[in-house]
Amino acid sequence: MSWGSDTSGADSFGFNSFSMSMGSGLNSTRHSQRLPSELRKDFTESMIKQLLEQMEDIDEVGYHFRGTFHRTLHTIAYSRIFSSFVLGVVMLNILTISLETSSYLTIHYGAWFDMMDAIYLAIYTVEFLLKIGATPIAYWKSGFNLFDFFVLIISYVQFAIEVFYSGSLSNVTYIRLIRAARAFRALRTVSFIPSLQTLVKAVLHTLFAVLNLAFLILLLDYVFAIAGYYIFGEIDTGDETNHFASLAGAFVVLFGFITAESWQNFVAILEDTSSVSGLWLPRIFAVLVIFIGHFICTNLFIGVVLQNLDEATLEAKAKQYLKRQSQNGKKKERLSRQQARQLKKLMSVAQGAQVTVDDVIKKVVGHLRHEDMVPITELSCDLSWVQSFLHTLELEEMAMFQVQQLQFELSDVLCEMAEQRLQQSIAHYHQGF
Template sequence: MESGEYIIQLQRIVESKTFTNFILAVILFNAVLLGLATDERIYASYENIFILLDIVILAIFTIEILMKIVVYRLRFFRDGWNIFDFVIVFGTLVLYNSHFIAVLRILRVLRVLRTISVVPSLRRLTTALFMAIPAIGSVTLLMGIIFYVYAIIGTSFFGELAPEYFGDVGLSTLTLFQVFTLESWASGVFRPIFAEVTWSWLYFVSFIIISAFIILNLIVGEIVNNAQQLSEHAEEESRDMERIKQDLQELKQMMRENGKH
């Protein structure tokens, strides 16, 4: 078999659904092992088995990365997710018997994040999240302005009544963040103030509606919009690949027919 045919066969294996599912299963199995290893009694009882399985898993990941490098060559490093996988796997190899135990443990845990790079839907969702960062920055700035305005209002009206919550702008901001998370805001913050100032419900309810509902929906909407665009782009690329395959099949058929004549 020529080298070109060998690489084509290897590419079919790497891009096959069976191979992808196998790597995903290994990643999930590795995640379970990491969870079990946190129990000192279990790890002490089966330490040798844990070490052996960790070596086997690392070997599988190394072979996978090497296969992809052989197939894609320099194109492999043009994908950020491939670089992420490469750093985790080969970083673990380099540090395996070193004194950097803490870094090695972090790299082992980060193997679980390879689930994102293996599952296409997770890759699109994560990419959509990164694409939304500029918009999230603008929304965060808007949220900061809203927090600041409401903090000044809260300090002005409720500072003397509840100094532990609205004594100054800093305390007011922390209190508003608690209200924003909807964590014990009613019983802990709102009701004692409402008992003294009946109109205070307008302040708290309006803040929750603006910050917790409208602002968060803007962020979620931006992420969903980017995810939808990426999904449509992926579908378009898939259709293009199908057309290319059909054209190649037709070209091969024509070449066979011409060969017969």
């Protein structure tokens, strides 16, 4: 068929990002245009190879790059190698901060610690500049990036104070607080570990979700505190903090009941010193507080945490899935545009040429890539179609073989019938004489 004879095939071109877009104007009535048997294996292996390389050869198109420099900046800033390097620096910084807690090491190696801190700060600054240059707007939309920026600002404030102010600053309270804030650098590891990010998000969601539960516990504590004040307020427990003589002391006692810590000793004191309530009332009071405050409210809190953790995990998986779907869709669009250009170029070169499927396969087998196009007029050949096509050819060969065997048998039968008729004719001829 002629490649340039039907340009409408480009309009009906179907593309699948996981398939090889190739085909020809195969006429179903022309059985001579078939895939040669000796090329099937090589052709299938070539298809599988290009399908595996197809997604790797395409650049990320989820972000619009302004040029080669911007693309390079984005590749470096968000590469696994660079992220692993920064994570290693953070872990080393944690070790250095831990060593600075030793007075002996600080006195003898203080200059070395200052130099290492300056190196860490320089690396964090380079990371910040790379990410800002790669994604100047998207960087500020991430809460983890904002936390990293906060830690960087605190580090620069400490560095500026130590450089521009002399004297013994170690005794100044706010300087010691700023130095203590360096411990937040350890939390930067969360920015590099997705599973930790999911856990942190779940904890943050839990903090907002348990406010109602905390308010309920506070109301229950208030009810039991007032009840304990009027029932056990006159009992002298011998402890200035654990007693029901005041509302504040009652809250302290109830907190011990809810956490199930040392409540047995306090109930024993109430039983020994209580002359009005007897032995049963302190025990009933303790059982009610522990059952409602400890078993019910505490388990509700744990349930809320687990539920939020599960929801955060599902949300993270859903976002990752949608991100992959969006990237794959954009890759499909880009490949479609590239292949449309290749199709136009190919059709302009091959106009008027008579090419069969055999010629196409022989030409492209072993060299076909995702950007190489063979125009389609009547059918589209993805991987599933080619496999079905090869299987159909095998069935056709088997059917042809069976037809040939049947033809041989028919020929033998016809030969036998011809011999019998010939013998009968000869016999009649002799009888006539």
